[in-house]
Amino acid sequence: MIFSAPLEEKFARMLAQYPPGRQRSAVVPMLIYAQDEVGSITKELIEEVARRCGVTPLQVDEVVGYYSMLHRKPIGKYHVQVCTNISCQLVGGEELYEHAKRKLGIGHREVTRDGRFSLEEVECIGACSWAPAVEINYDFHHQVTAEKLDQLLDNLPDSDHQGAANK
Amino acid sequence: MTMLYNEPSPLETRVVSKRFGLPNSASLDTFLATGGFEAFHKAREMKPEQIIEEVKVSALRGRGGAGFPTGLKWSFVPRNSPKPKYIIVNADESEPGTCKDRLLMEYDPHQLIEGILIAALAVDSHAGYIYIRGEYRYLIELMDRAIAEAYAKGYLGKNIAGTGWDFDLYTHSGAGAYECGEETALLDSIEGKRGIPRMKPPFPAVAGAWGCPTLLNNVETFSAVPAIIRDGGKAFADLGTPKNGGTRLVCISGHVNKPGVYELPLGYPMMKAINEVAGGIPHGRKLKAVVPGGSSCPLLRAEECDIAMDYDTLAKAGSMLGSGGMVVMDETTDMVRVALRIMRFYAHESCGWCIPCREGTAWLRKILSRMVEGNGRREDVALLGELSKNMLGRTFCALGDAAAMPTMSIVEKFAEDFEKYLVPEAVLV
Incomplete structure (x- = not known):
């Protein structure tokens, strides 16, 4: 597999930043950055990361199963992550998540039929003092109300270059 | 002015957050114009043991949650080991209720870099890694830019600031795993594995990343170091209470009029933080409970909240200052719903390595769900307590305790x- 030029450059730097012989350390960051470009963690991607980091595909596979941001199935172009952990729960996070489910017509870790949106009820994303919080791809949105979420989702650009995921 | 997430309070003591809100506060120019790297140059003139002594005098304690004395932790790193020594920054901030390291990286990344450099001088390290949670991608990019700027101007890389060092x-x-905030799980993660906690000892100071001596601290801990070296450990210690030096970023969330991150001295009165710094509780309602420092801490009832916020006072009250x-x-x-939400979190985040934690969190979640769904049995309340007690102290890392204690x-x-969940009639109302 070959990635985009900027990603190839990033991976070259990444492999060089760990001590000699410790290139396995690049497995997790390489997976997450590659996922952004490929769309999901595919079998080919696992084999490619294993080859580049000098480990077996099984060693990469077991890592994929552990980290919640790594997805084996494609997620939406816009991955909507609603936090319902305590700080968000106290100020309407659960209601906001229910609203998002109704609005998008999908549930936890599901994707809309057109592939535009996926939804995830996430654990604390570190926005507690500005709750309730939503992260769309890698963009944080604070003090989100149902109306604000509608606006946000309705106004996301169609261009393929806006989303950080599936770029 | 840089946009801040919340209005600062005049009641704050701004030491590590002093640059928050300055124009281009994340730039090296702003940093240098406001005392940046003065502490580093001072540290260059000091012996390593003097640096560590100054940190000990400051009574700085780990800001990630455990509150271990920082200077002591630094002294455990075998400086003369023939192996390379590594600095690792824990920026895996994910303890529910905590959102401060974000601001330290966003508004003052060079202060963090300076703190890391001083620590590196103290333990003779030549390489460091900032482990940032995957959800904070924008901060990874921001730190990468700050690091590139520091390299370009000679504050990182070879022969730093002409010192020959x-x-x-x-x-x-990272890629989404609360467990990786635990320092030994973080080390496994940075080695490219699942984030599973390690048996201790050996502690990371002796055998950490790639089997080498490793100094691992939270973002806020490193960020406090420049002020300690610049103004002296005693000045920092004097801001707080005995054995609880300095200030810390307190992330106030939930039912307050002005939620936000505020820098307060250790020992600050909790009720004053709620009522004055954070503007009190909305709608004239009464306080019911406080999670003092992240969801792992035992909760306090309202009448227990007339308390000084330092590590030892909260420990004496049976809770923890935790992560801030x-x-x-x-x-x-509704505390039952809060308990359920907390347990859903720990059950989701348990790495599954230790059975008491893996099974305990799952059963506690199931029992609490059953209650909230209206099928609570009277004996469930005692069962929750019993199951939690059986998890305490029986796991490799603190996640099991963190789930059990609240x-x-x-x-x-x-x-x-819990009463209303045990009487089916009341649930139907």
Whole structure:
């Protein structure tokens, strides 16, 4: 597999930043950055990361199963992550998540039929003092109300270059 | 002015957050114009043991949650080991209620870099890694830019600031795992594995990343170091209470009028933080409970909140100062639903390595769900307490305790909240 030029450059730097012989350390960051470009963690991607980091595909596979941001199935172009952990729960996070489910017509870790949106009820994303919080791809949105979420989702650009995921 | 997430309070003591809100506060120019790297140059003139002594005098304690004395931790790193020594920054901030390291990286990344460099001088390290949670991608990019700027101007890399001393610094992305905030799980993660906690000893200071001596601290801990070296450990210690030096970023969330991150001296009165710094509870409601420092801490009932916020005082009260994530709950809060939400989190995040944690969190979640769904049995309340008690101290890392402790405190202190879930008629209302 070959990635985009900027990603190839990033991976070259990444492999060089760990001590000699410790290139396995690049497995997790390489997976997450590659996922952004490929769309999901595919079998080919696992084999490619294993080859580049000098480990077996099984060693990469077991890592994929552990980290919640790594997805084996494609997620939406816009991955909507609603936090319902305590700080968000106290100020309407659960209601906001229910609203998002109704609005998008999908549930936890599901994707809309057109592939535009996926939804995830996430654990604390570190926005507690500005709750309730939503992260769309890698963009944080604070003090989100149902109306604000509608606006946000309705106004996301169609261009393929806006989303950080599936770029 | 840089946009801040919340208005600062005049009641704050701004030491590590002093640059928050300055124009281009994340730039090296702003940093240098406001005393940046003065502490580093001072540290260059000091012997390593003097640096560590100054940190000990400051009574700085780990800001990630455990509160271990920082200077002591630094002294455990075998400086003369023939192996390379590594600095690792824990920026995996994910303790529910905590959102401060974000600001330290966003508004003052060079202060963090300076703190890392001083630590590196103290333990003779030449390479460091900032482990940033994957959800904070924008901060990884921001730190990468700050690091590139520091390299370009000679504050990282070879012959730093003409001193003949080398240090390389890198970021490392996580990919979603609360457990990786535990230092030994973080080390496994940075080695490219599942984040499973390690048996201790050996402690990371002796055998950490790639089997080498490793100094691992939280973002806020490193960020406090420049002020300690610049103004002296004693000046920092004097801001707080005995054995609880300095200030810390308190993240106030939940039912308050002005939620936000505020820098307060250790020992600050909790009720003053709620009522004055954070503007009190909305709608004239009464306080019911407080999570003092992240969801792992036993909760306090309102009448227990007339307390000084330092590590030792909260420990004496049976709770913890933790990570600085203070969650305020008013009288309308349903503590059973809070307990369930907390347990859903720990059950999701348990890495599954230790059976008491893996099974315990899953069973506690199931029992609490059953209650909230209206099928609670009277004996369930005691069962929650019993199961939690059986998890305590029986796991490799603190996640099992972190799940058990808040649950036990809710069962003990808010028994009345469970009543309505035990009487089917009341649930139907």
